[in-house]
Amino acid sequence: xxxxxxxxxxxxxxxxxxTERDGHRVAFNLAFAEAGLDWNWSIELYGKLLVVTxxxxxxxxxxxxxxxxxxxxxxxxxxxAELHRSKTMHYTALLAEGRIPLRPGVERLLREAREKGMRxxxxxxxxxxxxxxxxxxxxxxxxESWFEVIAAGDVVPxxxxxADIYLWAMDKMGLRAEQCMAFEDSENGIKSSVAANxxxxxxxxxxxxxxxxxxxxxxxxxxxxxxxxxxxxxGDQEIVNHVACLDLDLIQRLANSxxxx
Ligand code: XBP
Ligand code: MG
Numbered sequence: 001x002x003x004x005x006x007x008x009x010x011x012x013x014x015x016x017x018x019t020e021r022d023g024h025r026v027a028f029n030l031a032f033a034e035a036g037l038d039w040n041w042s043i044e045l046y047g048k049l050l051v052v053t054x055x056x057x058x059x060x061x062x063x064x065x066x067x068x069x070x071x072x073x074x075x076x077x078x079x080x081a082e083l084h085r086s087k088t089m090h091y092t093a094l095l096a097e098g099r100i101p102l103r104p105g106v107e108r109l110l111r112e113a114r115e116k117g118m119r120x121x122x123x124x125x126x127x128x129x130x131x132x133x134x135x136x137x138x139x140x141x142x143x144e145s146w147f148e149v150i151a152a153g154d155v156v157p158x159x160x161x162x163a164d165i166y167l168w169a170m171d172k173m174g175l176r177a178e179q180c181m182a183f184e185d186s187e188n189g190i191k192s193s194v195a196a197n198x199x200x201x202x203x204x205x206x207x208x209x210x211x212x213x214x215x216x217x218x219x220x221x222x223x224x225x226x227x228x229x230x231x232x233x234x235g236d237q238e239i240v241n242h243v244a245c246l247d248l249d250l251i252q253r254l255a256n257s258x259x260x261x
Contacts, residue, residue: 014185027091105223161191
């Protein structure tokens, strides 16, 4: 008897939407300018800073590795937290302008899962406010309720690549890893999901296409649409043969053909 999948667990940034380059990065720069700082994170520099998850942690990493001359205020944590509050305000404003759409196939898969009663959760490093803003802007205000759990940001002590956020989400949903499938976009993300024993499907983006996804059960350029088929970058060609997009049937077949991590 094939084990049936119970839930899909989604990362947000880079997976549901391509939020980093034109969203978070722009919001950080707006917050820096508003604070009178001459910090400017270029597309290239931001790619280097993405090794650290979490905006607050990323700013500290930037100071420690790329701006050692900055004289940090004594209450550095308060300073960083204030910058992050400003950045989040700018980011949610960018989302409200409809500047960041969902990636190909994401809305289609979420709606199919919802219609077929497949449970869904979110496991992300970003803040709950950012998740709410993205979901309401792209899928409507009720879309938050499509997800039983929105595990986000500081709800856990250790951010990705630690397993914490996925373990927290599964605990709240009362699920075991073998009953779930994770969807990620980055090396930090898959390290986190695999550390939580989750089988993981990857959709890459410009910042992550060179990452190590050897532990993924499938790597795609995106989730695809019937008229815009995905490209399979890694995975069981037999299972994905003649399939144009990531749907529940394909996810279930991948789950049935792969052993728990
Ligand atoms: C991506 C992250 C986040 C964002 C910035 O999260 O690492 O830190 O880059 O958002 P995920 P914050 O891929 O897990 O969705 O500034 O709110 O952290
Ligand atoms: Mg991500």
